[in-house]
Amino acid sequence: MNLIEVRNINKYFQQPAKMQVLSDVSFDIEKGKLISITGKSGSGKSTLLYLLSTMDTDFEGSIRINQDEMKGKSNPWLADFRNHHIGFVFQFHYLLPEFTVLKNVMLPALKLAKYSREETEHHAIDLLKLLGVEDQAHKRASLLSGGQQQRVAIARALINEPLIIMGDEPTGNLDSYNSAVVFDLFKKLSAEKGQTVLMVTHDEDIAGRSDQTIHLVDGKIDHAN
């Protein structure tokens, strides 16, 4: 069963001049797989990921996730969908600087309001442990190093046990040891919990070890790969 079905996507930017960033992109992704999106800088990887994250709604074509068509949905519907089903790790910005690390991780779950505050807190601490930053839990997020922040952001993306975990170079700021920890965690989540991981990466090694690779060249899918 396909979790994600992308059909004939075209994406344009109007500023400063009209320019096509993605042309006729189509692919399927199965549930419980780990997928890498690769390509040169500027090839449109982030743009594609933002479309899949449902935050960018300005495109031609069709994106179906978990049987639901994303095109034409209202803002509250998409927000709720993201809250339930998508955990996102950004390329550059990670945390809300004024909140503590723990609160940052808890926020999506508090928004979801499925579990009690205590359960959520436990769950958050467990995730921080898993990523090796539990000792930072009560610090203000702005005080952490880049790598620490990125790991907290990954913990936050996992807290609601989303269907899909998306990351724009989620290990870009990590040393090789922590990179391996995160990658192994992702592998485990997809294998054991059936969560689908979708990540942009420049790392040949990581791309090679994933279940599927989507390689972009100038906004088109390179099928040779």
Add this chain to the structure above:
Amino acid sequence: MKIFTNIQLAATIALTHMRSRLKQTIIATVGVIFGITMFVFMVSMIQGINDFLRNIAFEQSPHLRLYNEIQAASGTILDKVKSQAINIVDHSKPKNVSLALKDGKQVIQLLQDDPRVLAVSGSIKAQVFYRLGSSTINGTINGIVFENENALFNLQAKLLEGSFHELATTPNSIVMGVNLAKRLNVKTGDQLLLTTEKGNNFYVTVAGIFKTGMSDIDKQESYASLNTVQRFMEVPAAHITDIKIKLHDMEQAPAFCQELQTKYGFQGSDWRQDNATIVDGDSFRNFMVYGVSITILLVAGFGTFNILTMMIYEKMKDIAILKAMGFSNGDIRRIFLIQAIIIGTIGALLGLVFGFLATYGISQMPYKSDVMITMDHFPVNYSIVYYISGFSFGIITTTLAGYLPSRKASRLDPITILRG
């Protein structure tokens, strides 16, 4: 349930934002506090003065008066005699009407029994000259029955020296306005000469001096007993020119006045007509108070608008991250609206407290007025209405001021921000 947790979450985020920008938040709140304080203070003070001026004027004016007036004759005798012809009469003289109220004493009797009437007093009013040495001053003398007149106007409280009761016991005695006494340079016990319109002269003794605070009265009026004035005017004891009435409910005055005029055929006038300038002045002063206060509140609202707009520019990344987590545009709008409402509520509440304290402070300030003898402190009005409207104004302006920035925040596109 879900909406409740959403609001709660928005509130915690709003509070965290405000704590991180504590100084600006406080400045915006102080702006609102200042606006509401000024509003409450000014309204209370100006309304206090209004009330005070009204009281003075209304104490001096009955709820309604009945009198006769010399009027131009309507139609001419010629019209009556030759009703078919076209008659032209140039410059017809006013009709010679007696100013006396016909059957005045009986009317007073009837009015005293009317359940709507609180007090009624009949009097005679006449133009006289007060003379002493070389000074001659034109003025008015009121012949009254002191007990009745006192029930309407509380004359006793306005007496500076002497006594009103002597009017009834000592013949040819008068109690005169303080400024009139000053102009004539007389005091209690002194004698002076009174000349009536007909040219008769009487020696009178000053039995007392009063002060109402209304300079028109104080500089030319005096009181004597009803009999004394009737004797001066050479009119019979039934002759009175004014009936003054105080009602239980002053709002009934215009209707009641109309009724009495048609019933007895007298001229009449009520407190609204007699004090038109004060009634008008009231609304003008109120207009000014509200104008100034709303301006202050607008400035306070602008402060709130500024801080929230600034906050939004600073928190753009946060907004984008929150949206990515699953916060909808409505949730984001709520976060900033809540900030505005918190600033508005705290500002308005403290504004009410400070407004009350300022009002209380000025009401305790001793204030001696030359004109107004009955005033020793600054008059204020503590009506709850000002506090309610001040609070509502505060909340409404800050919420409106927060609405535009919060809408702007909710419409920010997360992708453009997150690209960095």
